[in-house]
Structures are given as structure tokens and as C-alpha cells.
Amino acid sequence: MPLIDRAQVLHVAKLARLTLADDEVPVITAQLERILEHIAQLSEVDTEGVEPTAHVGVDRLPLREDVVAPSLDRAAVLAAAPDTVGHGFVVPAFVEE
């Protein structure tokens, strides 16, 4: 039984907001299957009682004073966007009238 099939790839692509072309799906499915077959070796490692490492530096994060500081210039930020109006980014409608 394969570790990942076409339906799962399409589901994950939907979660990732990635619209795949039809001819991309079989190629990606086969490649992911091969990678997952390799990764399956992790199941042979005894990790009973082992703490996870999410990050190597979490115990030494410094805190700073909570003070207001200048941020980026609004006009400069908006200038890089595909579509803007006034002080905002324009996106296609996503709420039904």
C-alpha cells in the first residue's frame, strides 16, 4: 500500500493553497512516495521518554523593553504590493454580499 496517494496530495495541496496543474500531480505523488519511504526509517528509532527539540535556542531567548520604535515607511511597503488602495492592500472579494 502506498504511503501517499493522489487524493492525499490534492488534499494537502488544498491545505497549502497550491493549485497544482493536472500533469504535476502524478509526478509529485511518486516523488513524495519515494521520500516518505525513506523517512519511514524514523519509526525504527526508540524515542521512548525523549524530549522533542523544536528549537535549539529556546532557553536563551533574551527579553527587551516593550517600547515603541519606528517601523517601516507605509508608502514604501505599499509600493511593493501588486494592488493597493489608500492605505490598504486590494484582494479579490471573499465575503458574500
Add this chain to the structure above:
Amino acid sequence: MELLDRSIVEVQAALARGEVSARELAEATLARCADPAHAGVHLDHDPARTLAMAAAVDDKRARGEPLGPLAGVPIGLKDVLVTRDARTTCGSRILEGYRPPYDATAVARLRAADAVFTGKLNMDEFAMGSSNENSAYGPVKNPWDPSRVPGGSSGGSAAAVAAGLTLGTLGTDTGGSIRQPAALCGVVGVKPTYGRVSRFGLVAFASSLDQIGTFARDVRGAARLLEVVAGHDPRDSTSVVQPVPDWVSACGKDVKGLRLGVPREYLGEGLEPEVRASIEQALELLRGLGCSVVPIDMPHTRYGVSTYYVIATAECSSNLARFDGVRYGLRVAGKDLRAMYGATRDAGFGPEVKRRILLGTYVLSAGYYDAYYAKAMKVRTLIRRDFDRAFEQVDAIVGPTSPSVAWPFGQKTADPLQMYLADLFTLPASLAGLPGISVPAAKGAESGLPVGLQIVTPAFDEARMFTLAHAFEQVSPGRWDRAWPRA
């Protein structure tokens, strides 16, 4: 030998003595960049900007104003670092033509040090790759053999230094993206301890692994460049509050009596014979310097690739969610917001980036999180413990940087897993957040291509790493001025 073929440290001194001007150096780099053999190394190359920065340094010097520590030194930047006066594409179509409104902290520090920027360097898209073949803007050729890859993801950063297009470059290393191309291009590449260099303005791939580091021809040059960009930055909460030592002074100290561990797992199957021979020769040279070289066990090495490709892709799937066609970069129209997101990301991302986003989303998704992501985080702990145990016995870990020399274009592109396995020896130190350096060790007996020696030391002990790397460099047949065909 031309000044462009010397160390950053020597060139700094020549500039300070007035033997060469910043403008002369800038003109020399531009003349070399004009050679069509080097097309593809840069993603943004603006001679007028480089000359203007050089002229500004010369003017400051003429007026007797104080100058920064890299005044007039030509430096190139990997295109994953945002720059306020140059395009930043990360090698991706989704950021084609993007002009960021600010500088990364590492870039700002180079500017404050009066470095002269020579351009933005090609890379695998979003730093995902080991051959630079994943750039949306075409490949980078290995300066030693134009039919071969330069390594990746910082392929442009390594090739620019190897070809003498600039004196030093910044790269980024998530799983080996500095050390591996340095090895394949015959230059020095340093990944410091996680947290040494601010990631502010480094476009994120895998935040718990990404780290900025340096390339140069020689160890002292790489150390000098790292001194300038390292240090705490309040804008990156993972940048550590630690003083930056004088790493150039660490070069030249004695290494007699140092205990070096060679993981048995690094000399096992899959290592090319000429790489093995070069590394065995390097170990003999290290013994000749008075170091003791002992075999050690790093039993979880074989799980490094799996662990890395779960954790790094999980983090990438989250980080790359920001490329949605709203605030910057490409937008492809769609009938509604969701269709616009999907079409933009399908058109903007290349195949490897899509694969990693999908794999990362999969390992984080309901039903698979525990088997993949949670499991990989635990194995990451075991990989860290391998290093902790090793450093109870030895002062540094040495071995090959890459299992092979530079390979021909196309050799691994059809099989992503083969490409991932090329990073076998660099991934463990990344997962453990440790500093590592690749130093040219030899020209392979068969191919004549460079082989790199990797040195890994405990967290925040870059000084020992530089001391050992520099001592080895002095006796290495792979040292820049001994090995490079043009030298």
C-alpha cells in the same frame, strides 16, 4: 598575484596603506564579472552602484573620516538577504523584480563597515537545493568545471569567491547550504552557531535551522567577515546576547594536543573513493600538526536526512505561506481570494519548493503529525545527544563536508531523494545548531576537483573551529593559492 586573489585581511591592509583604492578594486571585480563565463552567478549586478559605493569610501578616506573595518572591501550577498537598493528574488519567480523597503541586519552591518557591494548572488529557490539547479533564473557553473554544479543552495556565493569575482560573500546555511558549495568550489565556508548572526531580513526557509555565514578564499578572510556581521540584534529574538570574539586572532594559535573525532559513520558507504583518500590525507596532516585523531560513534547520523526533511519542510510550509500575492511579488488573478492564492503560488513556485511545501504540510496535517513531525523532533534530540557525547571525548569533529566532488548538471535532478542524501554530513550539525566550517583539503586524485574538510565544534566555540581550520589550511594541498588552476 592580483589583489583580488588575496585574503580579505591582506586587502584591508593594502587599502589602509593607500596601496590600492576602493575604486581600483571595484573596477577589477567589474572587469572579471564582465567575462561571459561567469554569467549566471549574479541575480542583480549594478556596476554603477558598486562604483558609487567604492567612490564614497575613497572620499571618506581622502577627507580623513573614520572608516569601518571593511572599508573598500568588495563583498557579494546571497539573494535571500533583503537589500533596500537592489532587487531581492530568493531565486524565485514569485519575487521577480521585488525591491524590499529595508536592509537585513547583516547587510546593514556590512554597509556600516564600509564594505562595497558587488551584487546579489544566484541560489536555489528559497535556499532549497544542493546544486543551484533549482534557481528560477538558471544555473550557476562551477568555476573549476563549467559542466558541473557549484553546490547549493548558496551556489552563487561560493562560485563568486572561487572565480575571484569578489573577495567575500554572505550565504545562508539551513542544512549545509554554505559548507557544501564551499567544498564543491574549493573555498572556505562558515556556518556559525545558531543565533550568532541576526536573521532579521533573511527570507525564512526553516527558522529553527537557518543561519547566515560567510565565504572567503581563506580562513582568516571568512573569520573577519563573520566578525562584522555577528552579534546580538534586538530585531531577532533568537540572536544571542554574547560578545563577538576576535576570530582573526584565533587563527595562528597552536593546535598541538587537540583531540579530533572522526565519526565512523562519515567514512562509511557512499563516500567517493577520491574524497575518502583526500580526507585520510587531511587526517594525516592534522596528526602531523600534533592533534590526536580518534574514531568516534555518531549512531544517529543515518537518521539526519529523514529528520531534517521532516522538520525543515514543516517549517518551510509555514514560512512560505506569506507568499500569497497580496503584499509583494507575483499575483495571478483568480475568481475569488482562494483561487488567486492557488494560482499565484502554482505559477510563482518551482517544483522543489512545491514538493517541500506539500511534504511539510503533509507531515503537519491531522493524522500524520505524531508519526512524522513529533517523531522527528525527538530524533533531533538524539542527534544533539550524539554531539554532546562526542564533545565529552574530543575537542572537534572532523570529516568530509560532502560525500562527492561537484557532479555534472542534471545528474540528481530526476530523483530528489538522491539530492537530499548529498547533505548527509552537513545536516547533523545544523539540527544541533553547531558551528561548522568547510576548508579546502585537496584536489581529488581522479577528477582534479576540490574536496572540503568539515570541522564542527561545540556551540559558540567558533574560535577553536577557526584555530584548527587555519592551522590545517597552512599545510593543506587544497589551499586556494596551491590548488586553484589559475593561481
